[in-house]
Amino acid sequence: MMTKLFRRCLAGALTGAVLTAAAAQPAAAGKISIGHTIWVGYGPLYLAKELGFFKENGVDVDFQVVDDSALAMAAQAAGKLDGTATTLDEILKYRSDSFCFKAVALFDESHGGDGMVSLKEINSLADLKGKTVALNEGSTSQFWFSYLLKKQGIPLKDVEVLNMSADAAAAAFIAGQVPVAVTWEPNLTLVKTKNVGKVLTDSAATPGVIVDVLEISCSVLKDRPADVKGFVAGLQKAVDYIKTNPDKAYEIMAKGVGGYLKEPKDFADAASGVKFYDKAMTIDYLGTPDKPGKVTEVIALGNEIWTDLGKIKKPIEYKDVIDASFTQ
CATH class of the missing domain: 3.40.190.10 (Periplasmic binding protein-like II)
Known part of the structure; x- marks a missing residue:
């Protein structure tokens, strides 16, 4: 990478x-x-x-x-x-x-440059409860992720946040070490290319x-x-x-x-x-x-x-x- x-x-x-x-x-x-x-x-x-x-x-x-x-x-x-x-x-x-x-x-x-990747069996934000999510704490990734949870009424305490950079989060996800990661391009495309999971949602869904x-x-x-x-x-x-x-x-x-x-x-x-x-x-x-x-x-x-x-x-x-x- x-x-x-x-x-x-x-x-x-x-x-x-x-x-x-x-x-x-x-x-x-x-x-x-x-x-x-x-x-x-x-x-x-x-x-x-x-x-x-x-x-x-x-x-x-x-x-x-x-x-x-x-x-x-x-x-x-x-x-x-x-x-x-x-x-x-x-x-x-x-x-x-x-x-x-x-x-x-x-x-x-x-507008699609940021996103959340997950295992294929995770189909909604509600499915994140109890899951480990890799993301960069204190960054826009955490801000955006917290925003998504708030929209769905999901408390942040319902997920376990694993702090790492966006690249490291994507790499951990691709390696099968975490079920969910918040990252950005070109990592989103890489996940699609390797067919190891899916993009659960991206920033195109949250304009502005x-x-x-x-x-x-x-x-x-x-x-x-x-x-x-x-x-x-x-x-x-x-x-x-x-x-x-x-x-x-x-x-x-x-x-x-x-x-x-x-x-x-x-x-x-x-x-x-x-x-x-x-x-x-x-x-x-x-x-x-x-x-x-x-x-x-x-x-x-x-x-x-x-x-x-x-x-x-x-x-x-x-x-x-x-x-x-x-x-x-």
Whole structure:
């Protein structure tokens, strides 16, 4: 199986050791620095850069690939990055009075890229009661799994969670060591290919729940709003380009993102499991402070799930983590 970096693996608290690991430096006026892991949804960053969409909107960019989103968030908290590309549910755990940031744009939503694999005799979520489920605790995988259980009224205590990475969970399932695993592509396809089980459900059944966002530090939003506006405009133009020139877009994005997605075919395959958000979709999802969109449902879910799991202590509100004005 290909070695890859994951956007959803969380390292835990923002420690001093993590802060010193970040190589990026604060961006000056006219430049935006963003940290991200290797993920298909972040391809538009490199597409907009390569095609000059950021530059034509008056902003230079610097992207830093990091091992996991916790490292990027730590670097941002230390003032070494302006923002981070990660999932909406993840940012809820980091927002505090001392670490202020807000999501200003959307990248994509998982639409079949995440899923749960199980033995063939398991036919529903209700059948998971008493079963061992391998997943990455503290990650989006756990958030999504907890969400699925809540929808069915199944207490988390009714299943036994075995903590391991998404790759390890898939490998354990394929080896017959666990009956259920929460993972993502290409592991879902691998399970189908090996015919060792089935995909019980995937994120196509939960639209708008696993969403990647661009969040920016509040100090940058306040002091350099023109840079942020230009960045968001360039990003949205890149998404429009994907619609009309997918093959060329995949080629450029594969080269930029690199890693396990460095080949255009691999990138295109991965892209089939996500939906890129254009401007209209972003406006609809984020809404406004007076009339917020679906994002409020995920924020509410995040508050409930992460509080239950001991990951957040103070409820997060729309106004704490969302600034839709740069898209509007």
